[in-house]
Amino acid sequence: MSLKIVVYTSTGCNYCAKIKAELKQWGYDYEERNVIENKEYFNDLHEKGIYSTPVTFIDDQAVIGYRPNKMKQILGVDEEKLKGSNVEGGDKAGITEELKEQEQIFTDLSKEMLDETYDLVCIGSGPAGASAAVYAARGKLKTLVVDKAPASGALAITHKIANYPGVHEELTGLELVDRIRRQAKEYGATFVKGNVQGLKLDGEVKHVELPDGVIKAKTIFIAVGARGRTNKLKNEEEFAGRGVSYCSTCDAAFFEGRDIAVVGDNEEAVSEASSLAQFAKTVYFLIPGKKLSGQASLDDLDGHGNIEVLMGHKAKQIVGEENGKLEGVLVQTDEGEKTFNVDGVFLYVAGNKPATDFIGDAVKRDEDGYIEVDHALQTSVEGVFAGGDARRTIVKQAVIAAADGAVAAQGADKYVNKRKRMIPQYS
Numbered sequence: 299m300s301l302k303i304v305v306y307t308s309t310g311c312n313y314c315a316k317i318k319a320e321l322k323q324w325g326y327d328y329e330e331r332n333v334i335e336n337k338e339y340f341n342d343l344h345e346k347g348i349y350s351t352p353v354t355f356i357d358d359q360a361v362i363g364y365r366p367n368k369m370k371q372i373l374g375v376d377e378e379k380l381k382g383s384n385v386e387g388g389d390k391a392g393i394t395e396e397l398k399e400q401e402q403i404f405t406d407l408s409k410e411m412l413d414e415t416y417d418l419v420c421i422g423s424g425p426a427g428a429s430a431a432v433y434a435a436r437g438k439l440k441t442l443v444v445d446k447a448p449a450s451g452a453l454a455i456t457h458k459i460a461n462y463p464g465v466h467e468e469l470t471g472l473e474l475v476d477r478i479r480r481q482a483k484e485y486g487a488t489f490v491k492g493n494v495q496g497l498k499l500d501g502e503v504k505h506v507e508l509p510d511g512v513i514k515a516k517t518i519f520i521a522v523g524a525r526g527r528t529n530k531l532k533n534e535e536e537f538a539g540r541g542v543s544y545c546s547t548c549d550a551a552f553f554e555g556r557d558i559a560v561v562g563d564n565e566e567a568v569s570e571a572s573s574l575a576q577f578a579k580t581v582y583f584l585i586p587g588k589k590l591s592g593q594a595s596l597d598d599l600d601g602h603g604n605i606e607v608l609m610g611h612k613a614k615q616i617v618g619e620e621n622g623k624l625e626g627v628l629v630q631t632d633e634g635e636k637t638f639n640v641d642g643v644f645l646y647v648a649g650n651k652p653a654t655d656f657i658g659d660a661v662k663r664d665e666d667g668y669i670e671v672d673h674a675l676q677t678s679v680e681g682v683f684a685g686g687d688a689r690r691t692i693v694k695q696a697v698i699a700a701a702d703g704a705v706a707a708q709g710a711d712k713y714v715n716k717r718k719r720m721i722p723q724y725s
Contacts, residue, residue, distance in 0.1 A: 301373070303328040306343055306353040309335065311548040313364035314352040316449075320366055321354075324375050328354075334551060347622050349552040349642060350539035362539030403479050404448055404489045411490065412511040416442045418710045419506050419515035420703075421494050424451040425475055425696045426686030427521035429703030430710075431482035431489075433723060437711050441486070442513065443479075444506065446493040451475070451523045452687065453696050462696060474696065497660040499679045517710040520661075520669060520677070520684040521703065522653045524694075531627075533616040534645070541624025542616060543644050546573040553642045555579050559627050561613045562646030563587060565594040570646055575602040582638050584629060586612040586647075611636075616643060652688050664690070674720070675706045681713045 303321065305328050307314035321328050331339040333351060343353060346360070354361045356372050369375075417439035420427040427443055434441040445451075453459075453471040460468045479489060497518070498505040506513040534542055543549040550573060559582040560571040568590070571583045581604060588609050590596065599605050615628040617637055626639040654667045662670045662678040669684035671677055677684050685702025687694060708720045 301326070302355075302357055304331060304355040305329070306331045306333055306339060306348075306351055306355075308333055308351040308548050308551070311351055311545070313545075313548070317352045317354060317364060317366070317369075320369075324370070324373065326373065340551065344552065347540055349541055350543050350549045352548075353539065403476065403483055404445070404491050407490045407492050407508065407510050407513075409511075411442065411488070412513065414440070414442075415503060415514040415516065416440050417515075417714045418442070418517045418519060418707065419444065419513055420519045420521055421445075421506065422451070422521035422523060422686065422688075423448050423475070423479060423489060424453050424521060424523055424686060424699060425478060426688075426699040426703040426706075427519065428475055428478040428482055429700040430519045430521065430685075430707040431487040431703075432478060432485060433704050433707035434710060435482055435485035435487040437707065437723060439707070439711060439714060441482070441488065442515075443482070443487060443489045444492045444494055444508070444513070445489070446491065448479075448489075448491065452694075453699075459696065471696075478700070495656055497657060497682075499660050499682055504682065516714050517681045517683070519703070519706045519710065520654070520657070520682070520688050521686045521699075521706075522688050524652055524687040531613055531616055531645070533618065537616045537618055537622070537624045537643075540622050541618065541642050543642060544646070546570045546644065549642075549644075550574050550577045553578050556641040557639070558582070558642040558644065559584055559613075559638055559640045560644045560646065561586075561627070563589075563591045563594065564646060567646035568594045568596070568598050570644060571605055572599055572602060574644060575599075575605050578642075579604065581605045582640065583607045584611040584613055584627070584638075585609050613643070613645075654688055674709050675702060676709060681710075683709055 303326055305318060307330055309332060333340040333343060348362060350362060354369060359372060361369050418434045418441045420430050420443040423443045423445035431441050431443050449472060453475050459471055459474050462474060492508045494506055494508055496507040504515050504518055506515060554577045556578055557580045558574060558578045560567055560574060561584045563585045571581055575581050583605055596607060610632055612630045613627050614630050617626040617628055618624040626637045627643045628635060628637050652667045654663060654669060661682055664670060668690045669677055669688050671684050671689050675683045675685050683706035685706050686699035691698055712720045
C-alpha cells in the first residue's frame, strides 16, 4: 500500500528544500503545497493549528519542522539498503543540487586515510575550519577536515547572510559555508564525516581519535562551534510549529495581524524582530538581560512603531491549552512573573558554550571551555591551533572565524615546514 505524502512549504525556506531533497533521495514521491503561493494551503494549516513550515503529512500523521530522523522512522527507511541503491524514485538523479554538492564534498573515513599522516587536520568544517582548509591545501599541505554534522553548525543553520564581504547577494549560511568547502576541495583538501572523541598530542605526530580509528596529523586546527541550547523553555517542544517558531522567513505570514513575541538578545533576534514587524500587529521583543550581545543594536528597529522592546524579560515557559493552542509566554522580570498573551513566540537564543569537552586536558581551556591561544592562535601545545567559536572573541561573526582559519593554516605551514616566520599567501 503506497503512502500519501504531502509537504507544506514556504518560498525561501531552506529546511523545506532539504526535506524535499531527502524524500527524493529515499525514493518517495510527494505533493508539494506552497503556503505562500496558495492561500488555500495557508488556511489548511491554520485550521489544523499549525503555524510553521515545513510540515510533512505522511497519510494522516503530521511531522512538523525539519525532522528527518522521525520521518525515516515513520517511512521505515533502511539506511543500509539506501546506500548505493537505485530504488524507484530514489535514484541519485532525483536528489537536488544541494545534496549532490554535500555528497561530493564529504566522504566516509577510509582505511587509506587512517594509514596517512596529514600535514593539517581541521576539526570542524564551519567558516574557520573550511577557510583553514582553503589556505592549507593551496599551500600544498596535505589537509583533512573532519566534521560530525556539516549541516548543523551555527552558520550552516543561519537562514540569511547579507553582510559577508564580497558576497553581494543574500544567501543561506549553508550556501556560504559550502562555497568555502568546495573551494578548499578544489585545492585538494579532503572532507570526511566523523565524530572526534579525543586527542593525543604527545610527540611530533598527533592523534585524532574517532570511533572508526585514529587519524595521524603533524598539526591540528580545532575549529568546533558553540553548543546549541541545552535548556529549552518548558513546553517549547510541545508547541514547536504550533506557535513556537525559529524562522521568520518560514513562518511570518502565519502571524499577519497578530500579537507575537521575539525572544533573544543577538543580531539575529533584532533582524528577525524587524522582519516580523512587517506582518504582526504587535511584536514584544523580550530581552533576557539589560543589554544586547555582540554588535546587535536597537537602532536597527527604528521606523517600526509596533515593536515594544522589553529589557530584563527572561522567557521561562510557553503557555497553552492541552489541545495544542499556544496562548502566550511566561516571563520572569525584576518585579516577578508576567504572562504575555501572544499567538506566536519566535526564539533566537543561541548556545554560547564552545563544544570542546572532547578535548579534556589535552590543551589549556578556561572555566567556560574556551581554548586559550596566543596571537598566532596556537594553543598550549605547539603545532595545535584553535579558532572560531572554540576561542574567545569580542564578537562572533563568520568573517572573523574565516580569518582565524587563514591565520591557523599559515601557522601550520610554518610549523610543518620549519619556517622561522609565517609566509603570507599571495597570488
